[in-house]
Amino acid sequence: MSHPAPLPKAELHLHIEGTLEPELAFALAARNGVELPYATAEELRSAYAFDDLQSFLDLYYALMAVLRTEQDFEELADAYLARAAEQGVRHAEIFFDPQAHTARGVEIGTVIDGLSRALDRSQERHGVSTRLILCFLRDQPVESAMETLHSAVPYLDKFVAVGLDSAEVGNPASKFADVYEEASALGLRRVAHAGEEGDPSYIWEALDVLGVERIDHGLRCVEDPELVKRLVFSRIPLTLCPLSNVRLRTIDTLADHPLPKMLAVGLMCTLNSDDPAYFGGYAGDTFDAVRAELGIKDEQLRELARNSFLASFLDDDEELRAR
Ligand code: ADE
Numbered sequence: 001m002s003h004p005a006p007l008p009k010a011e012l013h014l015h016i017e018g019t020l021e022p023e024l025a026f027a028l029a030a031r032n033g034v035e036l037p038y039a040t041a042e043e044l045r046s047a048y049a050f051d052d053l054q055s056f057l058d059l060y061y062a063l064m065a066v067l068r069t070e071q072d073f074e075e076l077a078d079a080y081l082a083r084a085a086e087q088g089v090r091h092a093e094i095f096f097d098p099q100a101h102t103a104r105g106v107e108i109g110t111v112i113d114g115l116s117r118a119l120d121r122s123q124e125r126h127g128v129s130t131r132l133i134l135c136f137l138r139d140q141p142v143e144s145a146m147e148t149l150h151s152a153v154p155y156l157d158k159f160v161a162v163g164l165d166s167a168e169v170g171n172p173a174s175k176f177a178d179v180y181e182e183a184s185a186l187g188l189r190r191v192a193h194a195g196e197e198g199d200p201s202y203i204w205e206a207l208d209v210l211g212v213e214r215i216d217h218g219l220r221c222v223e224d225p226e227l228v229k230r231l232v233f234s235r236i237p238l239t240l241c242p243l244s245n246v247r248l249r250t251i252d253t254l255a256d257h258p259l260p261k262m263l264a265v266g267l268m269c270t271l272n273s274d275d276p277a278y279f280g281g282y283a284g285d286t287f288d289a290v291r292a293e294l295g296i297k298d299e300q301l302r303e304l305a306r307n308s309f310l311a312s313f314l315d316d317d318e319e320l321r322a323r
């Protein structure tokens with residue numbers, strides 16, 4: 001039986017380090033002489049049972065030890081793009097975490113040049129257009145974020161935006177006001193994770209203090225009717241990641257996800273995979289799961305896919321070509 005072609009979509013919330021599949025982690029560990037505290041890929045995969053965001057982040061950062069050379073970053077990104085293409089992704093805006101690499105002695109140029117080698121060939125090889133988004137780790141000091149921004153200035157033609165990720169609670173957006181102001185002055189677009197584990201005040205700050213154009217996650221906006229009004233009125237896109245929310249136990253089951261309610265009140269939602277190697281599904285799997293378990297209808301799936309292109313950083317011509 002032939003399967004219908006997957007819905008064309010853009011992926012706007014994807015951490016490239018979160019696409020490191022256990023098999024690739026072991027291959028890179030062998031090549032780079034890095035010891036992993038697991039005997040096999042299967043054993044590693046069985047460690048993917050998380051209690052919350054922090055328990056995931058601990059493993060996520062530890063496994064990055066295998067990423068050392070430009071070739072490693074290139075192979076990581078190429079493997080993601082091949083998989084994304086199979087699942088209908090036509091455009092990907094990809095986060096990377098430079099501080100997680102520079103802290104281990106890997107230079108930012110190694111990361112950006114390696115990723116760029118895969119991204120530059122992606123349209124031709126996989127039919128996927130791409131952009132890079134440099135993320136700051138919000139649980140690191142603001143001085144480190146500022147240094148990271150300055151060290152990335154020679155690569156300004158390689159990324160289009162800045163983002164904010166890692167442990168949210170206790171690390172509000174306002175901590176990064178100066179960094180975002182400088183990024184904006186450099187001509188960079190702005191996004192930030194907010195309202196994943198943090199309460200609605202984290203989303204207000206991302207909007208009002210950092211001036212972001214999109215909110216990554218934004219799940220907890222539903223607790224604040226005034227905030228929902230603001231997001232609807234301003235058509236601020238939310239890059240939702242339902243499989244991530246279940247795996248990190250922000251919600252109990254997919255059936256509890258507020259996506260149907262969010263669509264019903266007019267929020268501009270998009271569907272994304274976040275860290276697909278860890279959370280059990282890529283972009284197409286995410287669309288399939290919300291259809292199967294949340295009763296999202298085909299027309300709404302098409303709306304979610306349309307939103308993903310509208311909310312992207314592509315200009316109008318590029319966007320039409322990508323669809
Ligand atoms: N880094 C990678 N995945 C993340 C997530 N879901 N939230 C915050 N930081 C992250």
Ligand code: ZN
Pocket residue numbers: 013014015165193216274
């Ligand atoms: Zn994320």
